[in-house]
Amino acid sequence: xxxxxxxxxxxxxxxxxxxxxxxxxxxxxxxxxxxxxxxxxxxxxxxxxxxxxxxxxxxxxxxxxxxxxxxxxxxxxxxxxxxxxxxxxxxxxxxxxxxxxxxxxxxxxxxxxxxxxxxxxxxxxxxxxxxxxxxxxxxxxxxxxxxxxxxxxxxxxxxxxxxxxxxxxxxxxxxxxxxxxxxxxxxxxxxxxxxxxxxxxxxxxxxxxxxxxxxxxxxxxxxxxxxxxxxxxxxxxxxxxxxxxxxxxxxxxxxxxxxxxxxxxxxxxxxxxxxxxxxxxxxxxxxx
Numbered sequence: 001x002x003x004x005x006x007x008x009x010x011x012x013x014x015x016x017x018x019x020x021x022x023x024x025x026x027x028x029x030x031x032x033x034x035x036x037x038x039x040x041x042x043x044x045x046x047x048x049x050x051x052x053x054x055x056x057x058x059x060x061x062x063x064x065x066x067x068x069x070x071x072x073x074x075x076x077x078x079x080x081x082x083x084x085x086x087x088x089x090x091x092x093x094x095x096x097x098x099x100x101x102x103x104x105x106x107x108x109x110x111x112x113x114x115x116x117x118x119x120x121x122x123x124x125x126x127x128x129x130x131x132x133x134x135x136x137x138x139x140x141x142x143x144x145x146x147x148x149x150x151x152x153x154x155x156x157x158x159x160x161x162x163x164x165x166x167x168x169x170x171x172x173x174x175x176x177x178x179x180x181x182x183x184x185x186x187x188x189x190x191x192x193x194x195x196x197x198x199x200x201x202x203x204x205x206x207x208x209x210x211x212x213x214x215x216x217x218x219x220x221x222x223x224x225x226x227x228x229x230x231x232x233x234x235x236x237x238x239x240x241x242x243x244x245x246x247x248x249x250x251x252x253x254x255x256x257x258x259x260x261x262x263x264x265x266x267x268x269x270x271x272x273x274x275x276x277x278x279x280x281x282x283x284x285x286x287x288x
Contacts, residue, residue: 023070049257095198121157188219
């Protein structure tokens with residue numbers, strides 16, 4: 001079964017993302033070779049594997065930051081790999097956290113967090129006003145008048161976004177840095193702000209692309225701790241990482257990728273204590 005209408009699979013869990021036959025090719029190199037997998041609501045999936053195995057490409061294809069060359073990615077009832085779909089609408093519910101933070105250096109911490117919510121809130125107001133104009137014209141010729149849409153207020157959109165941003169910053173102990181620019185923050189602080197920025201959109205799932213790989217060792221723990229908190233709160237997470245301790249502690253399932261495929265998957269105990277694929281065992285022996 002797939003996630004087309006929020007249908008549960010055989011385990012009774014809701015399928016949030018249904019990947020079917022996903023392919024990605026760069027020139028003559030096949031990076032993803034027909035990957036099929038499901039991500040369930042509330043599930044924490046950690047993806048491990050050697051460099052060049054397709055891990056980050058798979059993750060970036062899930063929200064079409066990389067355009068797939070074949071296959072389907074079904075999210076909220078739509079195949080978002082289909083170019084006809086409004087991908088930005090779906091990205092609102094699929095947060096992304098990058099290796100290099102990707103904060104806007106010319107905007108304050110508060111502005112970084114509120115930029116997308118304010119933009120989308122104002123966009124919804126503009127759309128409502130346009131629809132109301134058409135409804136008003138149509139009502140001139142209707143016996144049964146249609147009710148106008150609630151428009152909202154732009155100043156309230158900004159005020160609400162800022163209040164939510166301050167709440168999230170308080171959670172990570174950085175509300176006193178709201179008016180600072182990213183250049184004044186440590187790497188760990190930048191990454192926590194990047195995670196909060198994703199949370200500000202109230203996503204259904206967050207994708208993490210090696211979120212600690214650019215951090216100094218002493219800063220890794222504060223980022224992983226925040227991710228553990230999110231996991232404990234039931235956030236659906238797909239995480240590409242080299243942090244095996246995090247994978248053991250947090251993951252519901254671990255995927256081992258190599259040569260553009262998921263070569264093995266299972267619980268952390270199955271993967272780390274009793275891997276069945278020789279490539280999985282070889283990889284783990286080399287890093288543990």
